[in-house]
Amino acid sequence: MSSREAILSAVKKNQPVESELPELNFPFTSVNLKDTFIRTLTAIGGRVMDVTSWNEIVDNIKATYSTTSQVVNTIQELSADFGSFQRPSNPHDLKEVTVAIMKGDFGVAENGAIWLTDEAMGNQVLPYICEHLVLVINAENIIPTLHEAYERIGNSTYTLGTFLAGPSKTADIEQSLVLGAHGPKSLLVFMITS
Amino acid sequence: MIKTGNTHSELADKFNRDKKRVEWHDETLWFVRVKRDKAALQIPVWEQLREAASQIKNNVLGNLHNYLVQFEKNAQANGIRIHWAADAKEHNEIVHAIIKKHAINHIIKSKSMLTEECGLNEYLENQGIEVIDTDLGERIVQLAHESPSHIVLPCIHWKKEEIGQLFHQHLGTPHGNADPQFLTAAARTHLREHFLKGRVAITGVNFAVAETGEFVVCTNEGNADLGVQLADVHIACMGIEKIIPQRKHLGVFLRLLARSATGQPITTYSSHFQKPRAGQEMHMVLVDNGRSKRLASDDFRNALKCIRCGACFNTCPVYRRSGGHSYHTAIAGPIGSILAPGFDLKKNSDLPFASTLCGSCTNVCPVKIDIHQQLFKWRQAVVKEGHVDLSKKVVLKFTGFVLSHPLIYKLSGTLGRWVLRNLPVITNTRLNTWYKQREMPPAPKQSFNSWYKQNKRV
Numbered sequence A: 001m002s003s004r005e006a007i008l009s010a011v012k013k014n015q016p017v018e019s020e021l022p023e024l025n026f027p028f029t030s031v032n033l034k035d036t037f038i039r040t041l042t043a044i045g046g047r048v049m050d051v052t053s054w055n056e057i058v059d060n061i062k063a064t065y066s067t068t069s070q071v072v073n074t075i076q077e078l079s080a081d082f083g084s085f086q087r088p089s090n091p092h093d094l095k096e097v098t099v100a101i102m103k104g105d106f107g108v109a110e111n112g113a114i115w116l117t118d119e120a121m122g123n124q125v126l127p128y129i130c131e132h133l134v135l136v137i138n139a140e141n142i143i144p145t146l147h148e149a150y151e152r153i154g155n156s157t158y159t160l161g162t163f164l165a166g167p168s169k170t171a172d173i174e175q176s177l178v179l180g181a182h183g184p185k186s187l188l189v190f191m192i193t194s
Numbered sequence B: 001m002i003k004t005g006n007t008h009s010e011l012a013d014k015f016n017r018d019k020k021r022v023e024w025h026d027e028t029l030w031f032v033r034v035k036r037d038k039a040a041l042q043i044p045v046w047e048q049l050r051e052a053a054s055q056i057k058n059n060v061l062g063n064l065h066n067y068l069v070q071f072e073k074n075a076q077a078n079g080i081r082i083h084w085a086a087d088a089k090e091h092n093e094i095v096h097a098i099i100k101k102h103a104i105n106h107i108i109k110s111k112s113m114l115t116e117e118c119g120l121n122e123y124l125e126n127q128g129i130e131v132i133d134t135d136l137g138e139r140i141v142q143l144a145h146e147s148p149s150h151i152v153l154p155c156i157h158w159k160k161e162e163i164g165q166l167f168h169q170h171l172g173t174p175h176g177n178a179d180p181q182f183l184t185a186a187a188r189t190h191l192r193e194h195f196l197k198g199r200v201a202i203t204g205v206n207f208a209v210a211e212t213g214e215f216v217v218c219t220n221e222g223n224a225d226l227g228v229q230l231a232d233v234h235i236a237c238m239g240i241e242k243i244i245p246q247r248k249h250l251g252v253f254l255r256l257l258a259r260s261a262t263g264q265p266i267t268t269y270s271s272h273f274q275k276p277r278a279g280q281e282m283h284m285v286l287v288d289n290g291r292s293k294r295l296a297s298d299d300f301r302n303a304l305k306c307i308r309c310g311a312c313f314n315t316c317p318v319y320r321r322s323g324g325h326s327y328h329t330a331i332a333g334p335i336g337s338i339l340a341p342g343f344d345l346k347k348n349s350d351l352p353f354a355s356t357l358c359g360s361c362t363n364v365c366p367v368k369i370d371i372h373q374q375l376f377k378w379r380q381a382v383v384k385e386g387h388v389d390l391s392k393k394v395v396l397k398f399t400g401f402v403l404s405h406p407l408i409y410k411l412s413g414t415l416g417r418w419v420l421r422n423l424p425v426i427t428n429t430r431l432n433t434w435y436k437q438r439e440m441p442p443a444p445k446q447s448f449n450s451w452y453k454q455n456k457r458v
């Protein structure tokens, strides 16, 4: 008997009587989703800017990062200023990227996380290998909790989907928080209302 | 019976020789527990979430066979290669075979308690493969040839000055520099090199969804993602109990996990891997290693609900004051103390006693495992199987005798008070471990029984 069969038959024999799955019904009571989102993401090391135009985003990016930065952009609306990303065949070619710019699908107020999938990433390594990450989300796309998030994701398919909440971090040395463990050292999020 | 010198209480004794360090360890972990409380209090539906998480996990245990089959089918349709391992040995062999096929002798690995349980690092190193742990805390203990002392905070027992010294030796950082920011930056540079040459990346798994055939890995450092996205081969290792039925159930678990673990609203990365990317090979090893056997036990099956958040460690007064290594198992703390006896009752017969049974673990557990009750039940199993040490045996036998003879019980009170007053020194024997680190109290003048008779009002 293969291990597969052995495991499955042992599980079948030993598992208890099946119980019901619970209903998932959790009311959320925050009055202002945008404020909650900004507060939460700021508290975990992200920076959030409320903007009303793409020009404003361009200006802010130029003001924030040095002109010698290697910038990679995957957003069409910003391609005039930051070019548009050509998918490299080898993810290793992205190891020198300083700033990566991409779109997030939506933000979650309660935990400050932004959902994005491989489609928006250009290359899947990009949001992790860059030194600074810039995400743009539509200010209308802030939802209360993860329950609404999964309703929204529904049964869509992706290669990689992720909730990204702040810059990479660690507190492994005596519980002191350090931003920039192995991934980006900073996260800047533009919430655009147009 | 375990070898003398290696029981939890003996190892804890060693840890307790450095009083200052014990206090520091205790406070650091309590600080994490307080952060957990603050985070939990911010969620008005916290208790409902715990209840829902517990019910989902109960449902999983009762239908595990079908969920596993469903997961396998969907994951395979997504292009993930599924392997089944009956035990630790088979798990290690499967992983090794994949690495060998690619003719590679260097791999990178993010945090996975399952691979600790299976002793994967040691196994691969014996086959001539270099394993680099990429989680900062795990890398620290790896450089020091130690194992993690906590499932979420692997090097919580290390002081920054010691880490500075370790990095000075291994990474060439300046002698005496113990600044966490500086040391983290040094580790980042050191590990970046390994990420860039890692062609096989191993990760653990937090949740696997039967409905969609995807799996979720949660980290703060981004080490799992960076490793996997640069590598040609991703191997994910998972215990069979990590399956959940539907994608929407992730909403419940991800709201609970990081808040219970460190008080964060969510980990920085919660990555959902549904398919291998173009040109990449994705494997998943499903491991039993005693889980299906435990499933049959009404008393102990609940431990399989664990989502490895570590909250029970941080709250446990015994863990905080004895340190993770005193548990002599891959998974320490309260949950380790109820898991380990299931693997080997004889070797781990001391662990169910490494607890005050205060129940704090049960109160913080996000999936409502009855940890302290299981500890108590394991104690009964240990005694029944005759694995208790002599002093415990004698004391228990004697107590049982006294308690079942009312007259002797009455006399024993009088005798006890007389001894404490007149011959306190005879309570300081090896049989009375309570006396260690403590003074015996002054004996009361009168028994509770006679006090009660005098003072009771109708």
Ligand code: SF4
Residues within 6 Å of the ligand: B260, B305, B306, B307, B308, B309, B310, B311, B312, B313, B335, B361, B364, B365, B366, B367, B368, B369, B371
């Ligand atoms: S037993 Fe509960 S509290 Fe302890 S690690 Fe597992 S889920 Fe967390």
